[in-house]
Amino acid sequence: MTAHPRLSMNVATIKYAPFEDSLRVLLDAGYESVGLWREPVAELGLDEATKRFADSGLRLSTLCRQGFFTMEEGAARRASIDENRRAIAETATLAAAGAPRSRAVLVLVAGGLPEGSRDLVGARARIADALEELAPEASAAGVTLAIEPLHPMYASDRAVVSTLKQALDLAAPFAPETVGVTVDTFHIWWDPEAEAQIERAGREGRIATYQVCDWATPLPADVLLSRHYPGDGVIDFGTFTRAVEATGYAGDIEVEIFNQQIWDAPWAEVARRTAETFDAAVAPHLASVPAGA
Amino acid sequence: MTAHPRLSMNVATIKYAPFEDSLRVLLDAGYESVGLWREPVAELGLDEATKRFADSGLRLSTLCRQGFFTMEEGAARRASIDENRRAIAETATLAAAGAPRSRAVLVLVAGGLPEGSRDLVGARARIADALEELAPEASAAGVTLAIEPLHPMYASDRAVVSTLKQALDLAAPFAPETVGVTVDTFHIWWDPEAEAQIERAGREGRIATYQVCDWATPLPADVLLSRHYPGDGVIDFGTFTRAVEATGYAGDIEVEIFNQQIWDAPWAEVARRTAETFDAAVAPHLASVPAGA
Known part of the structure; x- marks a missing residue:
């Protein structure tokens, strides 16, 4: 089996697979890259995981995740930093x-409003402080x-960074190779400014990763688990993918899906279906295969 | 009993009350205005409802709602117009x-993506067309x-207009007394641009109605029903209310809550609690009582 040379699957898509199995599943399905x-x-343990990852021959697209630094100064903030x-x-x-x-x-992932707080402006300011540190x-x-x-x-309980524009504004004081942005279709597809901000992100050299999964309604009871295979929802992957490609982004494209039904499916099937849906919904809009692939 | 002279309760907050009862409940709770x-x-029937409404002595803050005109040209679009x-x-x-x-x-309410469509840009353009008609x-x-x-x-299944900026851009070609915007805290509280766009809406004379209800998580299984009494969630009503007041808006402020628990509560209790929560969370931030009130 093969997967598209620019496709990476994030292991959260097969959430219940132990580390070693997740690598094996991806290799068997022909992937070159993993999140x-x-x-x-x-x-x-980091040493053992690093060794096994090196042995797999896969490349890394991203490591997920940290952040969660919207709390006020104090012990919890120090622990987060x-x-x-x-x-x-x-x-x-x-x-x-x-x-x-x-x-x-x-x-x-920035983190939501601290418990009991309504100070969205303050929470957002504390992200800037954390980035500076x-x-x-x-x-x-x-x-x-x-x-x-x-x-x-997710603005109240998970991430007070809600738009690509806001993420780019937060990143602006720093070198683009140090602070960039995640462009994830699921999170930004609704945004009337999304295309313009993707163009800006490219111009500023800040697209650190491009992630694709789909939006469909009705949302499940737990809205965290409302992500779908590309093509199974309403997102126009052509428009977004062409916009990202037009910036010159030639890196991996990651599929990361939180979805109880997909988590409950056999891992090999999920890896295969991820590759198939990527080929159908995303790959036709790619401008290039990276040099060296 | 009295309610704040600028408070209006939208009857959808007591969804199961027949027309006549909804007016009676509001009068008994001391309201002057209703949505x-x-x-x-x-x-x-319009004639009978109009007569009973006139007899009630209440004033109208808004009529909800129409719109739903994102479909392509054809019989369904003509029916919607x-x-x-x-x-x-x-x-x-x-x-x-x-x-x-x-x-x-x-x-x-603009309407969502037409069934089977992924063309968000097209759906948004058709709102402009409908407004022109x-x-x-x-x-x-x-x-x-x-x-x-x-x-x-709600962008995919209910309204492709997702930000105040977008609403104001759609309204821009028309006279402000003909096309304005609804400023509803529940829908815009997360938006980093919200305050700036409220200021703009005021400057352009387009705040047609200011609506308040709260956001809290976890969201219920039906995310349409996730609205709460002011103060029961995370929204900073001080900031929003002062921003709206600063524009000179002196009209009614409407509370409209879709929430199964509130729908299941006695209507009189809902009207009372709406007035109490408004007094506690919103009224302290009001600049003025309108002349003539």
Whole structure:
């Protein structure tokens, strides 16, 4: 079996697979690239996970995820900043162990409103503060922090960064190789400014990762699990993919799906279906295969 | 009992109350103003509903709602345009029958993507077309069409107008007394541009109605029913209310809540609690009581 040379599957799409199995499933399905999560790496221990990842021959598209730094100064904030420091180091280690063209990209989910707070402006300002603390460490480690704007329905409890424009404004004070953005169709498809901001993100050199999955209604009871295979919903992948390609982005394209039905399906089937739906809905709109692929 | 002189309760907050009961409940709770829906009016017949509304002595804050005109040209679109024409006429009739300072404001929900379509840009363009057809009729009838941006989680199945900026851009070609916008905290609270766009809406004279209800998580299984009493969630009503007041808006402020638990509560209790929560969360931030109140 083969998968498109620019396709990466994020292991959260087969959430219940242990680290080793997730790599095996992707190799069997012909993938070259993978998006990893910190939790399965931690379960195995970083050294052992790094070794097994290196042995797999896969390349790294992103490491998910850290961030969650909207709280006010205090012990919890210090713990969060420290956790982000560890995540930066892990990203560098895993990317170095991956196949050529691995990307040292750490996806950042900002965090929601602190418990009991209604101060959205303050929470957003504290993201800027956290980036200022973390950017020098990311830069020293050669890691790109990829701020991910999340759909506005997650603004209160998960990420107060809700639009690509806002993510780019937060990234603006930093070098683009240190602070970039995650362009995820699921989160931004509704935004009238999305295409213009993708163009801007490209111009500013800040597209750290392009992620694709689909939106469909009705939303499930847990709206976190409302992501679908590309083509199974309403998102116009042609428009978004051409916009991203037009910026010159030639990196991996990651599929990351949180969906209980997909989590309950056999892992090999999910990997196969991810590759098939990517081929049908996304690949036809790609401008290029990267040099060296 | 009394309610704040600028408070209006939208009858959808007591969805199961027949027309006559909804008016009675509001009068008993000391309200001066009401937001009506077309369906209970239609059940009774426009003439009879208008008579009973006039007898109530309440004023009209808005009539909800029409719109739903994102489909392509054809019979369904013609039927929708005709329905909007009828809604404009009803708005004028009910506003004329209401107490002084009744507003002839018709709330417009744009509609989602047509079945099977992924063409968000096209759907949005067809809203502009519909407004062009309807604006002359609204103008002749003295009715303001109030485009309501809905939360982006409704973009696919209910309203492709997702931000206040987008609503204002759609309204721009028309006179502000003919096409304005609905500023509803629930739909726009997450938007980093919301305050700036409220300021713009005021400057352009386009705030047709200000509506308040709260956002809380977890969202219920039906995300349409996720609205809460002001103060029961995370929205900063101080910031939004001061921003709206700063524009000089001195009209009614409407509470409209879709929430199964609230729908299942006794109507009088809902009317009372709406007034109490408004007094606690919104009223302290009001700059003025309108002249003549």
